[in-house]
Amino acid sequence: MLLLLLVAALAFTSCSDTNKEAEPSSNALNIEVSHVVGSAALVLNSATPYTTPAGDNITVSTFKYYLSNFKLRKLDGTEYVVPESYFLVDEAKAASKTITLTGIPAGDYSALTFMIGVDSTHNVSGAKAGVLDPINNMFWDWNTGYIFTKLEGNSPQAPGNHGLLLHVGGFKTPNNAIRTVSPSLGGTTIQIRKDRLPTVHMQADVLRLLSGANTIRFAEVYNIMGAGANAMKLADNYAAGMFTVQHVQER
Amino acid sequence: MPFYLHLRLTAFWCFCLLLASCGGKGETEETGENPYVTTPYQLVLPSNLPQNVGIPANNPLTVEGVGLGRMLFYEPRLSRTGTQSCGSCHQQSKAFTDGLTKSIGVDGLAHSRNTMSLANVLWETTLNWDGAATSLEQQARIPIENPVEMHQLLTDGVRKLQQSELYPPLFQKAFGTSTITEDNVLKALAQFERTLISANSRYDLYLRKTGSLTPTERQGAALFNNHPGEVGGVFIRGGACHHCHFSETGLFSSPDFFNNGLDVSFQDAGRGGVTGLASDRGKFKAPTLRNIALTAPYMHDGRFKTLEEVLDHYNEHVQTTSAFVDPNVLLSNTTNGTRLDLTVTEKNQLLAFLRTLTDSSFVTDKRFSDPFKP
Numbered sequence: 001m002l003l004l005l006l007v008a009a010l011a012f013t014s015c016s017d018t019n020k021e022a023e024p025s026s027n028a029l030n031i032e033v034s035h036v037v038g039s040a041a042l043v044l045n046s047a048t049p050y051t052t053p054a055g056d057n058i059t060v061s062t063f064k065y066y067l068s069n070f071k072l073r074k075l076d077g078t079e080y081v082v083p084e085s086y087f088l089v090d091e092a093k094a095a096s097k098t099i100t101l102t103g104i105p106a107g108d109y110s111a112l113t114f115m116i117g118v119d120s121t122h123n124v125s126g127a128k129a130g131v132l133d134p135i136n137n138m139f140w141d142w143n144t145g146y147i148f149t150k151l152e153g154n155s156p157q158a159p160g161n162h163g164l165l166l167h168v169g170g171f172k173t174p175n176n177a178i179r180t181v182s183p184s185l186g187g188t189t190i191q192i193r194k195d196r197l198p199t200v201h202m203q204a205d206v207l208r209l210l211s212g213a214n215t216i217r218f219a220e221v222y223n224i225m226g227a228g229a230n231a232m233k234l235a236d237n238y239a240a241g242m243f244t245v246q247h248v249q250e251r
Numbered sequence: 252m253p254f255y256l257h258l259r260l261t262a263f264w265c266f267c268l269l270l271a272s273c274g275g276k277g278e279t280e281e282t283g284e285n286p287y288v289t290t291p292y293q294l295v296l297p298s299n300l301p302q303n304v305g306i307p308a309n310n311p312l313t314v315e316g317v318g319l320g321r322m323l324f325y326e327p328r329l330s331r332t333g334t335q336s337c338g339s340c341h342q343q344s345k346a347f348t349d350g351l352t353k354s355i356g357v358d359g360l361a362h363s364r365n366t367m368s369l370a371n372v373l374w375e376t377t378l379n380w381d382g383a384a385t386s387l388e389q390q391a392r393i394p395i396e397n398p399v400e401m402h403q404l405l406t407d408g409v410r411k412l413q414q415s416e417l418y419p420p421l422f423q424k425a426f427g428t429s430t431i432t433e434d435n436v437l438k439a440l441a442q443f444e445r446t447l448i449s450a451n452s453r454y455d456l457y458l459r460k461t462g463s464l465t466p467t468e469r470q471g472a473a474l475f476n477n478h479p480g481e482v483g484g485v486f487i488r489g490g491a492c493h494h495c496h497f498s499e500t501g502l503f504s505s506p507d508f509f510n511n512g513l514d515v516s517f518q519d520a521g522r523g524g525v526t527g528l529a530s531d532r533g534k535f536k537a538p539t540l541r542n543i544a545l546t547a548p549y550m551h552d553g554r555f556k557t558l559e560e561v562l563d564h565y566n567e568h569v570q571t572t573s574a575f576v577d578p579n580v581l582l583s584n585t586t587n588g589t590r591l592d593l594t595v596t597e598k599n600q601l602l603a604f605l606r607t608l609t610d611s612s613f614v615t616d617k618r619f620s621d622p623f624k625p
Contacts, residue, residue, distance in 0.1 A: 045530040045575055061530075061578065129303055134499035135376075135506060141476070141499060152578045161571040161589050163581030167478070223582065225478035225487070 027106055027192050029072075030199040031099040035063060035091050037206045044091055049155075053211045056218045058164065062152035063206060064090035065238075066118050066131070066138065069180075070101055072190065073111040080105055086118065088131040088138065089204075108189040112200060112245070116238050117148030117178040120171040144226045145171050148178070149238060151209060158222035166209075168234045170227020177231050179239035188248045201246040208242040209234055287427040289313035292442070294373075297450035299458045300501040304373055304445075310388060310438045312445060315425040320443025322421070323436060325621040329408040330401035332357040337394065337440070340366045343619050346542030346610075347447065352553035356400040363399075363519060365553035370449040370541045370613065377506045380535045380551040381525050387441035392433075405433045412436070449541050449613040450501070457607070458501075464607055471604025472498075474597055479584045486586075490565065490593060490601060494579040495537035503541055503608065508534035509577045512569035513550060521551065530575045544606045545614065558605055562598045566591045 035042035037050040049057035070082040123145030151166040210216040213236035292312035341347035347369035384390035394400040419429035456462025477489025508522035523532035549555040
């Protein structure tokens with residue numbers, strides 16, 4: 001699928017001079033994600049560490065995660081499932097922080113739902129292409145599946161060499177770290193029309209990965225390597241409000 | 252040449268087809284002197300390596316182009332002194348490395364870095380230790396022109412090739428013009444390099460269920476792929492090597508760059524020299540580990556002579572205070588430990604596994620050898 005898209009994109013690019021009837025993608029929605037640490041913007045490898053609500057210090061070197069299986073719900077309750085919607089958002093790659101959903105039926109949508117992680121089906125089968133390619137360093141193996149959320153860095157509170165390696169994943173009960181969330185749109189709707197491109201401005205707060213449902217202290221939790229109790233603690237945190245929608249911008 | 256013929260012959264490459272189908276002028280029409288027909292090179296992708304390959308639309312593999320690229324790869328006229336070719340430092344018997352700490356150029360001067368293997372470069376999206384190049388076409392110019400390598404402007408090499416009897420007809424066959432260009436030299440070299448696939452090691456045979464590994468080798472593979480730490484009350488021991496040398500892709504490399512704790516401060520800025528970022532200083536590409544037993548010495552500066560020394564580094568000598576050292580090399584098999592703390596037995600298991608990545612057919616394959624030698 002991705003290959004097809006790429007080919008199509010290539011064809012459009014190369015034909016742009018002659019093929020004027022080619023339309024820009026319509027009925028689309030942009031989701032722009034910004035990463036914050038509490039009230040501050042996330043800066044990788046920042047000189048000054050951030051402080052967690054529990055009082056631990058953290059410097060972040062890697063922050064990336066999968067969002068997938070996007071759904072939009074209209075006011076009348078009808079739902080549109082965006083097919084093959086898998087995205088790997090990576091603080092180190094600016095382009096990855098804009099998610100574009102296309103081919104959405106026109107209408108007013110009052111809810112946006114997505115999965116944090118990768119559905120169990122794709123953990124055990126399917127094409128490992130595009131963002132799901134293991135080359136992205138977010139895949140363990142068919143048994144453990146994908147790393148859904150990866151936070152790396154260091155903390156003086158972490159024992160040993162003070163490294164932090166929080167690799168959250170797992171798709172099997174009782175350690176299923178897949179979470180589905182519907183951040184509030186604040187009462188506004190997303191108006192999908194052929195002639196406009198609305199943008200949902202969404203925030204992901206690193207501190208909400210480390211607090212909320214469970215308080216993470218680096219003295220105890222500093223090395224998570226897959227499915228398990230600690231991964232579940234972070235999963236419950238990212239489900240409980242790591243993602244918030246700031247506003248919906250109509251254009 | 253008839254346009255439809257060109258189209259048919261390259262239909263194999265859908266990118267190319269789409270480009271051509273836009274109805275613009277094909278490259279062949281613009282530069283062709285005489286009609287020419289190329290034969291698509293049927294690249295066989297091993298089942299346990301990625302099936303997606305990034306071959307540029309404007310440089311599909313052809314039998315003629317790959318054959319020409321092979322000759323150019325071993326062509327000393329591309330060096331100023333006529334004494335070195337690409338194959339001088341990238342020797343097939345050593346999985347396309349040279350056995351030297353740092354490569355030595357035509358003037359006897361040492362490069363600042365160790366020669367990298369070319370195994371499976373087809374799949375690499377970053378090239379050189381610092382990712383200075385991102386395509387093989389772009390990369391090939393660097394060693395040709397670098398004063399501490401072959402030290403000759405490519406334009407001068409092109410002139411020498413043009414004056415030869417050998418090459419103009421070969422360029423005609425591969426690219427439809429006997430007027431040799433820098434671009435076509437680089438394209439041919441890249442085509443040849445893309446055929447250098449290594450996937451017949453004992454490890455590959457094991458994965459494809461046509462061979463086996465010993466228990467020691469399998470234990471080594473597990474250590475390679477295990478991230479040390481506690482899961483469900485059980486402590487899993489491991490080296491976490493796969494975090495940088497991706498085993499899941501089958502390539503045992505990474506397109507990314509890492510500070511693996513070699514030094515506290517770095518003379519060679521590595522990736523930082525390309526990006527200008529302080530946090531990238533001392534980061535280098537994680538190279539492929541395929542045929543690693545054949546590609547000593549190791550690291551970007553060839554500082555380790557043996558694989559044993561490499562494992563000693565990761566196990567005992569990581570400079571944990573190095574700025575922006577990758578957290579993956581800070582792991583320990585001891586709770587709250589400051590070293591990786593694998594045992595001697597475990598190190599030997601890892602070594603045994605690494606040696607299963609040697610592909611003896613790759614280093615003897617006649618298709619990759621010097622065509623000027625009998």
